[in-house]
Amino acid sequence: MKEALTSLLDQAMKALIAKEQVPEVPDLVPQIDHTKDPSHGDLATNLAMVLAKKARMAPRDLAAMIIDALPANDFVAKTEIAGPGFINFFLNQSSHVEVIRSILANGSEFGNSNKGGGRRAQVEFVSANPTGPLHVGHGRGAAIGDSLARLLVATGWSVHREFYYNDAGQQIVNLARSVQARAQGLTPEDSDWPEDGYRGTYITDLATAYQNKITVSAADRTITALGDIDNLDAIRDFAVAWLRREQDLDLKAFGVRFDEYFLESALYESGEVNDTVSALESAGHTYEQEGALWLRTSDFGDDKDRVMRKKDGEYTYFVPDVAYHLNKWQRGFERVINEQGADHHSTITRVRAGLQGLGKDIPAGWPEYVLHQMVTVMRDGAEVKLSKRAGSYVTLRDLIEWVGRDATRFFLAARSASSQLTFDIDLALAQSNENPVFYIQYAHARVCSVKRKALTEGADWTADAGLDHLNTLTTAEELALALLLAKFPEVVANAAQRLEPHDIANYLREVAAAFHGLYNAHKLVDADNKSQSLARISLAEATRQVIENGLNLLGVSAPESM
């Protein structure tokens, strides 16, 4: 509909330019928007206002001229000039309801588009190190990252989901020592407890499992414990597998899956880390100073240079990150989106600088980043600190157990990643029935209930049958809902473009509200008015389909009854 209107305005402008009534402005980008207020029509454009200065005319006079130049068409019922110079378009009845036909025909595909054209994109998210259970921050990353992946799929990208983790660093050593200490009967209160050791109770479970020679399988590895508490390497391997399995269980319960688990250690084993450093050295972007090797990141927008190789010969953390992203580039991903916590923002400049320094013609803005701000967890009116080492943080599993998978996913994905989020456990517990996700799911379940009711009137009381009676949909509630449903493809495309899954959540709330309003204002299934009922069933089914498709983008279920 928007496209048709754009075309109309385009033709009008061409005609006016041909008659030299307005000047040609090459980079003019007028907006055509859905209106907030129905009295402003269905769609509106600011064309006359953005053109007014160049045309040296009053916006309202210009608007009148544009309206006169609009070609004849069969979907605009009325145009109006309003406010400072908006042109408001009122669509006719059939233009409003035509979308129902399209939704029913396209089903679960409705809303999808093909901007990606099958090109390859990667979303890397969660990427938690296997040193403890997933916490709430990982949960936010999982919810947002998974939705991003779904949005990219819906807009035509071929998406690869990747989980990157370090299975060999100092933190893993701390983990192994902690488990060993537990197996030896020590507790974090003992003076012999390892410095920087992990204190959570899961360490105790791990030690017990190791001593019982348990076999564990994670998505990317399987291992049987040796039970020998003096063998630190064996403890480490088992601990990593055990925690990977724990994380897998959480992610599975959360409805999140990955195509690949990528190990940082692989980059060292393959020599890619050394190769990356050599490449940067021979490209002339490095220098030695005070016994360390530095990268001139300041040549690429950083505020100062960074150490790559420490005095002791070890690499700093961002060096494998650069090697990793070179690896991603060589795998052929046109887009890579990294979803991480905002505490990693300083790595963005370094990784991009390293990639630029390699001289591989990698675009300056590659990879892309979506950073989510911190999740603050409140309980009993006090903040619960998120700290792996303290072992007292709230886990993703806790949240799922308390408020359910759907509510947790929705809550964590329904807010802009750039805003800090307060997850009040007491509130979520006390008001679990009032959670916004239920409002949307309830609308979906209601439609299903309406359809069940309709079938009791007769086997031919179906949504498809209603397509022949769409002209009976004339009330304000019906037309407004239909227009809102027509926006869905645009909302999906826009959310994917902006990498903002929460747009979907907000949109769905609007759709649910419009449907609940219609439901209360009008009887949908009325035995005495069959044609109108059938049309309303079509509209309800179209609404259901859009809600299902939208919830699916968020990884939230669409129940048929509640």
Next chain:
RNA sequence: CCGCUCGUAGCACAACCGGAUAGUGCAACGGCCUUCUAAGCCGUAGGUUGCAGGUUCGAAUCCUGCCGGGCGGGCCA
């Protein structure tokens, strides 16, 4: 001290990246179930969009400066 980021109703958050009267949920108050699911609907109340300037037809949105929160700025990851 420097960088990034956020600041919107009592609380938690939106506002289609510059549009018309700043919205939604919770909390508060008043109504609506002999009728398709009341986990719903309708109504009332609640705001100097942190502060001060600037840009323009038009600013919560862009720019500058201040104030406040968060995260970074380690040869820690």
